[in-house]
Amino acid sequence: MDTFNLGDFTLRSGVTLPNASLAYTTFGTLNAARSNAILFPNFLGGAPEALETWIGEGRPLDPAEYFIILPGHFGLLPSSSPSNTPAPFDRGAFPAVHIADDVIAQRRLLSEQFGIDQLELVLGWSVGALQTYEWAVRYPEVVKRVASIAGAPQPSPWTRLWLRSVLEEPLTGDAAYHGGFYPDAQSMQAGVRRMAHGTAVTLPPLGFYREGEEAWKGLGFSSMEDFIIRFWEAFWLPHDPNDIIAQARKARAADPSGGGDLTEALGSIKARTVVVAFTGDPMFPPAECARDAERIPGALYREVVSNFGHLATFALSEADVKTVDGILRDLLAT
């Protein structure tokens, strides 16, 4: 993973983060015309490896054809985050960050590091999709195509409530939290595990755990408890709680209109856009994604009939992967 140093970076909140940085990984080679770049921002808590599963020869995101950049975002290590920022902005004092800050920093990475002024595609899953919408609205002259996958321009009221009560509150309510100045992440482990259980309840689609269905079996887990520990706790435990909170609050505040009229902002999108939703995703339900697509000129809406709902983000099913690959291939061909 590489690091792009942003220097003293003034956030939308007005606070200047000294020595801010954005991590990134690239695949493929930038052509001479700098016209074959794809940007693929990450989701909340996403490791770059989670996105790398979508890249491969013969796949739509083919490194033989495209220069694919996986940029980090604030709050997700090793990009500037509460857990790696020195005082006075360390830990519980890390400033509020916005999706717009991520996208402005990513834009600088592209132009200053690579001289890129045009993107063949910006795509993202979930919180990555929040960033793609910000890209499409903020830099319409840069972005040719957009794919929002299991995402939206902003989280729904339910999803905002979820970010607060399922992600933040088990952490901020932990006895060790102390306004974010806990001695170390280990002391917060019980809270992180409680939070993990909340995600295990709320993220899989209804029926996932049902007797006779037990979808975790097909994923190689020996029991529901095994799935909860080795999938959910294992996913969250490596993350510093302040970092999770920073990302959750950032996602909650996502708004590509910057406090203006969202319908107008979406109406201004020039990119060829596809909005992809998954059956049973409570976070970004098909009905809501279809409505988002209607507000974007010429956007396509596609529902992937899936057994995994929002868990499709983890590329758990070969069928889902094939369907999404097909959608991306069609989009890149237009």
Next chain:
Amino acid sequence: MDTFNLGDFTLRSGVTLPNASLAYTTFGTLNAARSNAILFPNFLGGAPEALETWIGEGRPLDPAEYFIILPGHFGLLPSSSPSNTPAPFDRGAFPAVHIADDVIAQRRLLSEQFGIDQLELVLGWSVGALQTYEWAVRYPEVVKRVASIAGAPQPSPWTRLWLRSVLEEPLTGDAAYHGGFYPDAQSMQAGVRRMAHGTAVTLPPLGFYREGEEAWKGLGFSSMEDFIIRFWEAFWLPHDPNDIIAQARKARAADPSGGGDLTEALGSIKARTVVVAFTGDPMFPPAECARDAERIPGALYREVVSNFGHLATFALSEADVKTVDGILRDLLAT
């Protein structure tokens, strides 16, 4: 509200609870033959008033015709609960209680207090329905009819996970909890509110909070936040946290087969049974309720097309109330 003193009551766990008691309320008059009784156990955290909305002249639960008993259950005040039991079984030391304990205590209330050996109907919502199944299996010679409404013989794997991670863990994980020996319920208020937020995320059906739908508006709330505070926090705050935990653990362990074969237990039910489910109820989904009904000889299954899912338990919609009244009227007529 009246109190039935159970004396020294030996629980299924083997522990004897001294001076145990069950609260109850009655409506109507027991006839000379003692043949017009209906039993209506309550849900988790339910006030008797919540059930009283289903009782009225001209309604199926007509006090002019039936003697209707609303019994309490362990963990729900003022019946024996962690918060009203003296040492050595007070607070965090209150013994594990089972749905079978509730039903055995309710059976004693009927026979010892009223000489009742026959019930025209046992009905219950949610955790009340867990009790109705226990009744139907344990006392087939007593129960003529059963209505399980937004309930099941036992909670599904998802619902068991929900009881643990949404109800228990925000409480047991609170800094003030101390194994249940917090100084007073006020000191646990932050945990109860966090728990209330978890129920606000998970209980309403998908779409309840959606922009343009905002079902809380029709219930007289001024905003989603207003609904979360005045509906959810207001519902949970009066309850002692140990009492909530006792009821949640009891619900999790519900099993009318007593650790045996559930299909066989349900197959032994003699009562005329109707299983009522609500569209969008994640707690007791229609697909699962339909499957329960298939395991009970001659049972009817009815799905109520509702906008409220599990919240139908709170009788929020006139349409839902009418539909349920119709189902109960038909059942009582058979």
